[in-house]
Amino acid sequence: MLSHVHPSRAEASPPLRFGIVLLPNFTLTAFSGFVDLLRLASDEGDMSRPVRCSWTIVGESLVPVRASCGIQVAPWITFDEAGAFDYVVVVGGLLHSGPSASKATLQFIQNAAKTSATLVGICTGVFALMRADVMDGYRMCVSWFHYWDFVERFPGVDERNLVADRLFVIDRRRITCSGGRASIDVAAAILLRHVEATIVQKALRIMLVDDAQKGNAPQPHPPGLEPATHPKVRRAILLMEQHIGQPLSLADLAQRLEMSVRQLERLFASETGKSPHAYGRQIRIRMASWLLTSSDRTVADIATSCGFSDASHLGREFRKEFGESPNAYRVARPPSQSPALPPSARLDTDDGHVHADNGNAAI
The missing domain is CATH 1.10.10.60 (Homeodomain-like)
Structure with missing residues (x-):
């Protein structure tokens, strides 16, 4: 006999809304680590339902976006169809292989910055945030691997606001992350703002992650x-x-x-x-x-x-x-x-x- 599951208070409240933008040649690890922690923390019983939070892949069109490893992921909706989000997450990857963020993508980021959404740049996603001109006055995190790439591309950047020795940086409504495994850590930091710590810890354990690193933890x-x-x-x-x-x-x-x-x-x-x-x-x-x-x-x-x-x-x-x-x-x-x-x-x-x-x- 199937047991009746009563909806929890989390299920009764609107889910936290994440809009995810994948840039050409994005890093699959950074994307999958982030979204999988959302999935595991969103529901109970390994059901993967978007109860506590929902995630939507948004793009200029529905044409699949190629990851740096060759795997392609198709957006679910276009920028024009997108509604309001609590977090807009831009996932980057390779810098020297093909096109970067399109004008439509930069416009979408600019529009999101005018709302109450928090903008999140993962891996080289921070480059797109900078190109969209939405990082003025904010501290931001880049990987040590791409530090000088960033300085060369944005020579006017205030290097006092540029951090390449930590996993991620949270500065008001801007969150930037060095990428890789740190995408799990930044997802955990975001979720801890909104859901119980025990829920996030359980999700981390399912992913075989002992504990989420804090933003001031050093990059490897x-x-x-x-x-x-x-x-x-x-x-x-x-x-x-x-x-x-x-x-x-x-x-x-x-x-x-x-x-x-x-x-x-x-x-x-x-x-x-x-x-x-x-x-x-x-x-x-x-x-x-x-x-x-x-x-x-x-x-x-x-x-x-x-x-x-x-x-x-x-x-x-x-x-x-x-x-x-x-x-x-x-x-x-x-x-x-x-x-x-x-x-x-x-x-x-x-x-x-x-x-x-x-x-x-x-x-």
């Missing part, structure tokens, strides 16, 4: 960096990477991490065995060594790009590290023997080749 360290256990040190390393060409002072670094210089020095010593200055120097030397063997740029140009005052300064530091001059290092190591790819080199996944980032290494 870039490849090639020695992982530090303490999140403050990991964030400090990411900040060093972001400012490789114009290194932050120790006081600025400590201020961004909301700690004293003395605390930062002690923490760095215990976590890495080095001072912040020595660790930052190691990052810049490593980048310079990679550029010497993977590009034809001059030593002077490389020195400037990596935060050294001139070629002589780089030469002195290089001899301390490798026992030879930059030119001798370059001659002795052809491209096939070049060091491992540094975290600040960008991998353009559209053609499968690695490219130096014209002196503005992605950090």
Whole structure:
């Protein structure tokens, strides 16, 4: 005999409305992680009904949108058919493969910004929010991988509002997320505003996620960096990477991490065995060594790009590290023997080749 299920108070109230916009070459993981947490938290008993929240994929047309992995997802309704949403979520992906957000998409984002909706940019979705001119005065999160891409495309951006050392940033009615697994974390943070924590925790456990990370949790360290256990040190390393060409002072670094210089020095010593200055120097030397063997740029140009005052300064530091001059290092190591790819080199996944980032290494 089927048991009668009484509607809960959540079922009796209107669901939280999410409009999801998929950009060309969007990242499937970012999209699926976000929407699956909505699905699991929306209903009981693995029924997947849109009870506590509803989600609608919105597009310029009903033509399927191709993810970066090749899978295609068709919008359910067009922008013209869309009603009101509580959250408008823009999911991005590859930056260097084909068209970006269309004029119609940017107009839809602009129109949504004039309503009470909160705008959410996931992965490179923040690029579309910037192009739509709806991020003025807001703090925003980008992946360390695309930091310099962002700065190059939006040279007028106030870098004080640009965060690439945290998983996501919530600033009033703007939420931006670095992408990947962090899309689950930002979905959890949004749901916790509206539904009981036990419901969100249950959904996370079903997805085999122990607990959602907070927005100030550090992004995973870039490849090639020695992982530090303490999140403050990991964030400090990411900040060093972001400012490789114009290194932050120790006081600025400590201020961004909301700690004293003395605390930062002690923490760095215990976590890495080095001072912040020595660790930052190691990052810049490593980048310079990679550029010497993977590009034809001059030593002077490389020195400037990596935060050294001139070629002589780089030469002195290089001899301390490798026992030879930059030119001798370059001659002795052809491209096939070049060091491992540094975290600040960008991998353009559209053609499968690695490219130096014209002196503005992605950090």
